[in-house]
Amino acid sequence: MKTVRIISLICLVLLAGAMVGVVSGDYTTPESIVAADKVYVSGATYNPAVFFPWDKGTLTIDVTNGNTATGVNVNHAALSSDAIIITSRPYDSSTSIGPAQKQSFIFSVIANGLDGTYYPTFSLSFRDADSLFYRAMVKIDDTPLEITILDKPDTFSAGKKKTVYAQVANPRENSVRNVILDVSGTGITTTPSRVFVGNVASGAKVPVNFSVTADQPTTLHLLLNYDNGDNPHSVNMDVPITFGVDKKRAYPVISNVKVKNDAGTYHITGDVNNAGLENANTVMVTSLAPAIPQDPYKTYVVGALKPDDFGSFEVTFSATTAENIPLQLSYKDADGNVYTSLQDVKISVVSTAAASTGLPIIPIIAAIVILAVFIGGWILYLKKSKK
Amino acid sequence: MKHSIIDLLVRPGAFFQNAMNDKESLKFPALIVLVGGIAGALYGYLIGGLTGQLLGGIVPGMGTIIVLSTAIGALIGTFIFWAIWAGVMYAFSLIFKGEGTFRRTLEFIGYGYLPQVFGTLITFVIALNYIPRIHVPQLSAAASQNPDLITEAVKALMHDPAMMELSQIAMIISMVFLLWSANIWIFGMQHARKLSPRDAALCVGLPVVLYILYMIYSMAVM
Numbered sequence A: 001m002k003t004v005r006i007i008s009l010i011c012l013v014l015l016a017g018a019m020v021g022v023v024s025g026d027y028t029t030p031e032s033i034v035a036a037d038k039v040y041v042s043g044a045t046y047n048p049a050v051f052f053p054w055d056k057g058t059l060t061i062d063v064t065n066g067n068t069a070t071g072v073n074v075n076h077a078a079l080s081s082d083a084i085i086i087t088s089r090p091y092d093s094s095t096s097i098g099p100a101q102k103q104s105f106i107f108s109v110i111a112n113g114l115d116g117t118y119y120p121t122f123s124l125s126f127r128d129a130d131s132l133f134y135r136a137m138v139k140i141d142d143t144p145l146e147i148t149i150l151d152k153p154d155t156f157s158a159g160k161k162k163t164v165y166a167q168v169a170n171p172r173e174n175s176v177r178n179v180i181l182d183v184s185g186t187g188i189t190t191t192p193s194r195v196f197v198g199n200v201a202s203g204a205k206v207p208v209n210f211s212v213t214a215d216q217p218t219t220l221h222l223l224l225n226y227d228n229g230d231n232p233h234s235v236n237m238d239v240p241i242t243f244g245v246d247k248k249r250a251y252p253v254i255s256n257v258k259v260k261n262d263a264g265t266y267h268i269t270g271d272v273n274n275a276g277l278e279n280a281n282t283v284m285v286t287s288l289a290p291a292i293p294q295d296p297y298k299t300y301v302v303g304a305l306k307p308d309d310f311g312s313f314e315v316t317f318s319a320t321t322a323e324n325i326p327l328q329l330s331y332k333d334a335d336g337n338v339y340t341s342l343q344d345v346k347i348s349v350v351s352t353a354a355a356s357t358g359l360p361i362i363p364i365i366a367a368i369v370i371l372a373v374f375i376g377g378w379i380l381y382l383k384k385s386k387k
Numbered sequence B: 001m002k003h004s005i006i007d008l009l010v011r012p013g014a015f016f017q018n019a020m021n022d023k024e025s026l027k028f029p030a031l032i033v034l035v036g037g038i039a040g041a042l043y044g045y046l047i048g049g050l051t052g053q054l055l056g057g058i059v060p061g062m063g064t065i066i067v068l069s070t071a072i073g074a075l076i077g078t079f080i081f082w083a084i085w086a087g088v089m090y091a092f093s094l095i096f097k098g099e100g101t102f103r104r105t106l107e108f109i110g111y112g113y114l115p116q117v118f119g120t121l122i123t124f125v126i127a128l129n130y131i132p133r134i135h136v137p138q139l140s141a142a143a144s145q146n147p148d149l150i151t152e153a154v155k156a157l158m159h160d161p162a163m164m165e166l167s168q169i170a171m172i173i174s175m176v177f178l179l180w181s182a183n184i185w186i187f188g189m190q191h192a193r194k195l196s197p198r199d200a201a202l203c204v205g206l207p208v209v210l211y212i213l214y215m216i217y218s219m220a221v222m
Helices: A002-023 A030-037 A361-386 B005-010 B012-019 B027-055 B062-095 B102-111 B114-133 B141-145 B147-158 B161-192 B197-221
Strands: A039-047 A056-065 A072-080 A084-086 A095-097 A102-111 A116-118 A121-126 A131-135 A138-140 A146-151 A161-169 A176-184 A188-191 A194-200 A205-214 A218-228 A231-241 A252-262 A265-274 A280-287 A299-305 A310-318 A324-332 A338-346
Touching: A030 A039, A030 A072, A039 A121, A039 A131, A056 A072, A056 A095, A056 A121, A072 A102, A095 A102, A102 A138, A146 A231, A161 A176, A161 A194, A161 A218, A176 A188, A176 A205, A188 A218, A194 A205, A252 A280, A252 A324, A252 A338, A265 A280, A265 A299, A265 A324, A280 A310, A299 A310, A361 B161, A361 B197, B005 B012, B005 B114, B005 B161, B012 B102, B012 B161, B027 B062, B027 B102, B027 B114, B027 B147, B062 B102, B062 B161, B062 B197, B102 B161, B114 B161, B147 B161, B161 B197
Parallel strands: none
Antiparallel strands: A039 A056, A056 A102, A072 A095, A072 A121, A084 A102, A116 A138, A121 A131, A146 A161, A161 A205, A176 A194, A176 A218, A188 A205, A218 A231, A252 A265, A265 A310, A280 A299, A280 A324, A324 A338
16 A cells, blocks of 8 residues: 555645646746747727727737747637636737837727726737736716818898808817718708818817708708717707898988979989998899889899998889879898898978979969069159159 | 160160061061070070980880970960060050050061060070989889879979079069069060050050969969
């Protein structure tokens, strides 16, 4: 029995000796350990650089062999972390990194943490030495891109094209790409309706202008699509389109109106002043029913009026029984939209015939006085001559 | 002409007393009336020009006809009025049993036209200033189919403010110089028809005053 125990002990010792020979092998040498010491991680790159939660991406670890004459063999590379999910397999095959060579190890990852900074660990096993460990910092940030309306009209008018000045800003720490702004809405036409912005660097601002022609009060939808790495993201914004009086619009006003009746044909002359802040193009004045426009000025084209500018007009028409007739004033804005306004003009009391029906009192009195003086003079003369 | 024109204007009694010693002659009175007629024709030319301008658009050439007819009408009308005034005053003088020939009456009434020549010339000069300010309505050929339109156009011309003013000034001037003529005519009739000053004043005054009242009425209803 004692002999058996001694034999078993000898066998265990032999087995242990054999196993040490397998693990450390016959390759582990002081030189290989020194060579492994000169292998280092020369770079770790995440794509995207900063993840949104649940973004997919890659981590590229560059391992450089700092030895100038000695190659190293590696046989296992892996990545581990609680904040990210590694979806690619570890590198299990043995490979050699030559002197002064670089070897990249790429891992597919999914960010599954909340906003914050995390430190996944990269490990690399050497065949002839111990392992290399490296902590590759990664950031997860849920901050989206920002859309800002820099300027827009206070109010819109039906059919009038107005420009909206927007801005896309990137508050993230990494750049995003394929930024595209979609502009849409019910009852509106936008030009352009889709704007390609391209890449937006971290902290950068890109102006985006587009015009909006609205037919009704509505809501303008802005949808900003962009890619963080290969992960599509979007952010939207609603802008109310309200109708009202445009405070800057052209505002032609008719004034200094004079009416003259010329043998049944009325001549209305006056001035058109632009009391607005925008140009009034192709200003035209004409008379409407019950007036019947007549030559030579059925319609008078005043032309373009700048703000605070004015032009004269004359329209001719006939009217039989009307006391008031409407004058129509029309103009176009820069987009060709036509605007019209009406102004009633009283014509009955200002006709020449009507205006001159009063008695010419002064000439009549003068004539009677002269006649009376003549008659009185002769009566006096006759009385004197009798005496 | 042996007698002074100044006497005719300022001392017509003395003028006609001397003229009675001369043989009846219509030569110089006719000359005065002719000058008055020419002045009237000039004034008529201006006013007729406005009417011609108004109606010229209806029928081409009509404007010229109207201008010429107005001028000629004014010239001839002055002579006709000379005869009418003389006739009316002669007729009135018959009531007062006046003595003297119609030819002498016509002669003296013709002399009395002299102030009206001045009046017409003054009116003509004033009209030269007023005419450009008068707005004449334009009628097209289509207006010939619409008499109401022509009437309306003439009415508009007559009621043009400048036209109205000219008419009133012309009326006042015409009246003043007619009264001056009437003053001369009274002395003329007194001698031509051997009337008392009172009868002569009635012979002349009645038709002249009636005529002036008619002028005032016309101006009032214009």
